[in-house]
Amino acid sequence: xxxxxxxxxxxxxxxxxxxxxxxxxxxxxxxxxxxxxxxxxxxxxxxxxxxxxxxxxxxxxxxxxxxxxxxxxxxxxxxxxxxxxxxxxxxxxxxxxxxxxxxxxxxxxxxxxxxxxxxxxxxxxxxxxxxxxxxxxxxxxxxxxxxxxxxxxxxxxxxxxxxxxxxxxxxxxxxxxxxxxxxxxxxxxxxxxxxxxxxxxxxxxxxxxxxxxxxxxxxxxxxxxxx
Amino acid sequence: xxxxxxxxxxxxxxxxxxxxxxxxxxxxxxxxxxxxxxxxxxxxxxxxxxxxxxxxxxxxxxxxxxxxxxxxxxxxxxxxxxxxxxxxxxxxxxxxxxxxxxxxxxxxxxxxxxxxxxxxxxxxxxxxxxxxxxxxxxxxxxxxxxxxxxxxxxxxxxxxxxxxxxxxxxxxxxxxxxxxxxxxxxxxxxxxxxxxxxxxxxxxxxxxxxxxxxxxxxxxxxxxxxx
DNA sequence: TCAATCATATTGTCTAACAATCTGTCAATA
DNA sequence: TATTGACAGATTGTTAGACAATATGATTGA
Numbered sequence: 001x002x003x004x005x006x007x008x009x010x011x012x013x014x015x016x017x018x019x020x021x022x023x024x025x026x027x028x029x030x031x032x033x034x035x036x037x038x039x040x041x042x043x044x045x046x047x048x049x050x051x052x053x054x055x056x057x058x059x060x061x062x063x064x065x066x067x068x069x070x071x072x073x074x075x076x077x078x079x080x081x082x083x084x085x086x087x088x089x090x091x092x093x094x095x096x097x098x099x100x101x102x103x104x105x106x107x108x109x110x111x112x113x114x115x116x117x118x119x120x121x122x123x124x125x126x127x128x129x130x131x132x133x134x135x136x137x138x139x140x141x142x143x144x145x146x147x148x149x150x151x152x153x154x155x156x157x158x159x160x161x162x163x164x165x166x167x168x169x170x171x172x173x174x175x176x177x178x179x180x181x182x183x184x185x186x187x188x189x190x191x192x193x194x195x196x197x198x199x200x201x202x203x204x205x206x207x208x209x210x211x212x213x214x215x216x217x218x219x220x221x222x223x224x225x226x227x
Numbered sequence: 228x229x230x231x232x233x234x235x236x237x238x239x240x241x242x243x244x245x246x247x248x249x250x251x252x253x254x255x256x257x258x259x260x261x262x263x264x265x266x267x268x269x270x271x272x273x274x275x276x277x278x279x280x281x282x283x284x285x286x287x288x289x290x291x292x293x294x295x296x297x298x299x300x301x302x303x304x305x306x307x308x309x310x311x312x313x314x315x316x317x318x319x320x321x322x323x324x325x326x327x328x329x330x331x332x333x334x335x336x337x338x339x340x341x342x343x344x345x346x347x348x349x350x351x352x353x354x355x356x357x358x359x360x361x362x363x364x365x366x367x368x369x370x371x372x373x374x375x376x377x378x379x380x381x382x383x384x385x386x387x388x389x390x391x392x393x394x395x396x397x398x399x400x401x402x403x404x405x406x407x408x409x410x411x412x413x414x415x416x417x418x419x420x421x422x423x424x425x426x427x428x429x430x431x432x433x434x435x436x437x438x439x440x441x442x443x444x445x446x447x448x449x450x451x452x453x454x
Numbered sequence: 455t456c457a458a459t460c461a462t463a464t465t466g467t468c469t470a471a472c473a474a475t476c477t478g479t480c481a482a483t484a
Numbered sequence: 485t486a487t488t489g490a491c492a493g494a495t496t497g498t499t500a501g502a503c504a505a506t507a508t509g510a511t512t513g514a
Contacts, residue, residue, distance in 0.1 A: 097320040
């Protein structure tokens with residue numbers, strides 16, 4: 001029933017747009033981890049009523065981006081080292097699944113697109129502006145998830161990744177790791193190219209584990225442990 | 228006016244209890260897949276205001292239990308065969324992770340508890356009331372997740388499982404499969420006993436895949452494909 | 455310094471209202 | 485007959501205002 005001309009009704013309700021706006025404000029770092037979200041301020045910031053705002057907050061809370069503290073108010077979720085570790089472990093499992101699914105389900109076009117994106121990544125030098133890098137990575141994952149053709153997986157992975165985005169401060173500063181990252185992703189791509197889903201998965205998990213370790217190290221270096 | 232879901236407003240915030248109550252009503256099957264959730268009816272059913280109800284609906288919508296159709300109202304999510312398949316694939320990955328994490332993280336007590344629960348499962352005969360069986364299985368998973376010591380995983384797995392619960396109608400009727408199920412889980416438990424996380428994971432995935440296949444078969448048999 | 459108390463801000467919840475949108479009905483028309 | 489259009493009722497989308505419950509910070513008293 002959904003033709004390619006179907007209009008996106010979601011955009012129409014203020015509610016949906018508010019959720020997106022608030023999510024964006026958190027992901028972009030405008031609302032930093034630990035920040036309190038005072039209702040009155042938020043309603044002014046977004047120009048919506050209290051009711052709508054509270055609905056949106058409920059949504060983001062159940063996505064994990066916001067933490068609800070009864071009678072104190074919502075707070076932008078702040079990740080500790082333990083939560084970060086847990087997040088990455090789950091991400092490993094999901095990313096692994098995405099890779100193995102992609103390997104056996106993706107169309108030739110999708111496969112080609114993934115290779116192209118990877119080539120674009122490879123062509124980047126460390127010095128290049130981080131934005132382009134982040135965007136290329138996003139493209140990579142978007143393509144991967146499309147090819148995996150599993151909306152449940154896509155949703156969960158996206159939600160998980162949204163939570164991890166807050167750690168970007170930690171990982172970006174350690175961008176000297178880029179060559180390693182590239183090598184790891186390369187192994188994934190090669191396995192996909194070879195049609196070896198199992199290996200693609202293992203390599204993906206290894207990659208995530210490596211990224212997780214970097215984050216843990218940064219936590220130690222910056223002594224960022226909150227009590 | 229007061230239904231059996233009417234809340235008495237005490238401890239927690241009403242909001243939180245409403246979410247639980249509504250979730251329970253869906254999981255228990257009192258609100259079946261496809262059912263429309265008309266706001267006025269729901270507010271009477273739970274004895275809360277429209278605002279609170281809408282907040283709760285947002286929450287369950289982002290858990291996937293409810294589907295929001297703009298300007299038509301919320302509907303209890305109805306699973307089609309394709310969504311079911313996707314759900315099970317992700318579940319395989321998460322359950323696999325849970326098993327491997329359990330293997331390397333669980334305490335001796337938790338390990339022992341898991342074995343005990345499995346023994347309880349083994350002792351059950353097919354004829355036994357399904358309720359006891361479902362409960363034992365729940366215990367098994369609760370224990371597994373506790374031992375895995377990963378709250379993120381626990382949350383995601385629980386949410387995923389909540390969505391799958393709606394398919395219980397399909398799987399219950401095929402309870403002749405119980406001996407097979409038992410054998411599959413047995414292999415998982417054995418791997419855990421042997422401390423072989425990798426194998427525990429593989430066996431868990433195999434188990435989930437088998438369950439998924441049963442569901443797919445039931446979809447075909449009952450010709451349950453919608454539209 | 456510490457503890458009890460109070461004032462204020464904020465959240466939790468309810469009611470009422472109106473606009474926008476959906477649904478079904480029924481007559482008019484080709 | 486089948487399609488179109490218009491209309492009425494029901495439901496959702498959104499706002500505003502109110503009040504009680506709770507948290508926070510300052511003040512006072514010992």
